[in-house]
Amino acid sequence: MLYAVIMAGGSGTRLWPLSRKGRPKQALKLVGERTMFQHAVDRLAPLFSPERIFVVTSPAMAEILRPQAPELPAANFILEPAGRDSAPAAGLAAITLLHRDPEAVMVMLTADHYIQDTAGFRAALAAAAEVAGDGTIVTLGIRPTFPATGFGYIHLGEAQTMIGGLPVYRSAGFVEKPDARTAERFLESGRYVWNSGMFVWRADRLMAEFAGQQPASHAALLRIAAALDTPAAAEVLAAEWPNVRKISIDYGIMEHADRVSVIPVEIGWSDIGNWASLLDILPRDADGNVVTGDALLLDAHNCLVRSEGRLIAAIGLQDLVIVETADVVLVCARDRVQDVRDAVNRLAAAGKTHYL
């Protein structure tokens, strides 16, 4: 059977001041009236019954996310005692699925990315699941639309086949975030795709990679697995979790995994990595602005204006991001949105923790 696992443990500062320590990106209504997590669940619905949608997150975040998706069984929220990056999260999900279904095929997804073409997304998942049936590890690669330096890339190897109209390539390697010149070269070559963090694999195949590449983590995961559904489950999980190596799935597993394939997709994907990316994906008004909440714009162009409560009056502006929350106003040049992280770091350094 096919299962979806949504990774929803992350936190982020680049959408500050809306995103906060206790309210990361996946909990925010950035696109329309649903949170990013709700969008992540919604777009799975036609392909997955709620019983087959799982969420890996922290206990605190689960409190926030469970009410957002009441259709999911409470037990489908897999709780990490502490965030240890994506490889442990994937391993914990894999043993949880295997405990129920030794034949489980697992789709690993993110909770904080935007996908415009949800039907195309599901078609790609269905194709990837078909490929993964024989033990292949499948990654969805995003066809780059600009020379991004903020993403890892996957180098496309030889073409293998077509499934459901989508080409399948052997992976010729995972590549770290490139510099600008390299990113330009990647884009021109047509042979590189963005690593979206969306993977499909048989759960037992992932565990085999753990066994080969991360044996200590593998052993700890097996001990956690042995205790699942026993009275000692929580205790064993808490005790063994620190023994699962903190590392990303890319570094910890994918870079050295066997039989990795890539399906390049064009599904209107965005990681919404910063405020400016909302200007790329949300509908704009005649002046190129994206406006949310109460606002009065006079001669404003290509601005993101977002009010959570107060009136924002914007006069004679262009290429600005203005975000208003209950306790903070952010005004940032559109081409400086990466520096929001610096602002957050400065607040932390100044001990102004209530703003984090």
Added chain:
Amino acid sequence: MLYAVIMAGGSGTRLWPLSRKGRPKQALKLVGERTMFQHAVDRLAPLFSPERIFVVTSPAMAEILRPQAPELPAANFILEPAGRDSAPAAGLAAITLLHRDPEAVMVMLTADHYIQDTAGFRAALAAAAEVAGDGTIVTLGIRPTFPATGFGYIHLGEAQTMIGGLPVYRSAGFVEKPDARTAERFLESGRYVWNSGMFVWRADRLMAEFAGQQPASHAALLRIAAALDTPAAAEVLAAEWPNVRKISIDYGIMEHADRVSVIPVEIGWSDIGNWASLLDILPRDADGNVVTGDALLLDAHNCLVRSEGRLIAAIGLQDLVIVETADVVLVCARDRVQDVRDAVNRLAAAGKTHYL
């Protein structure tokens, strides 16, 4: 005796969202921790005892201003039943002073202007009072520092004398707000000064001008004067006030008055007509910013950033005005601050009166 009369009835929208219908510019702390009205009173103190400082304003505004200057006798707040521009206000002040002191020399001042050189200001008042003793109407003219189109001008006539180191000129005429080219010409000529709205005259001389130029208003003022300190005072004032013609002191009296002199002064005067003018008069940080309240600036230059309560984070900005109040955030290009008035008008047209 010499008396100061501060005109404090006005309202303004150009410092919105800080200035509001019920909280005009004179009630705001724009410079330091004192309101503009308090500054207007403070800078008179070395020259005028509190008993000789009067305020003309509305009953509602008096409620706000009286606690700001508790040293002033409550009766020194002269209450207009309704705002009817500056000529009626001057007339009402004149009859009030004459009722106490037939020899009163009256200094008419504004409550919402900034004066940096307060000692120079008082020296100019003292000189003007000396000139006014013989019945001359004296205006303080501001030496222009740029070709302003937002002020009226006074044309300097022949030099008459020097008083206290200050030259006194005959007025060669009041000039309406000029266009940009005319303003350039005025500046270059050195023969024009800004009309600051600060005048010094014997109160009986002002009434004589009323008698000659505004006889109906003069008659009404005399009827109001006759009832002062009687039980019918309020009733007569209310009944006669509409008979005092609504007109500015410039149009109604000064343009056609006899024996008008001008003392040009350089006292660091600013009308703070808009948010950008605060960038001209307030001390700036190393990046040219004027910051009030809680703010975090990263690479911001020549910005006015004012928080009334919440944190303002400003990143990668220049020449912007950012003003945060309890219910509004204004973000405005520095060279577009005149359009704040348009924003207020649009809110009014949209029925959003709570923002006005």
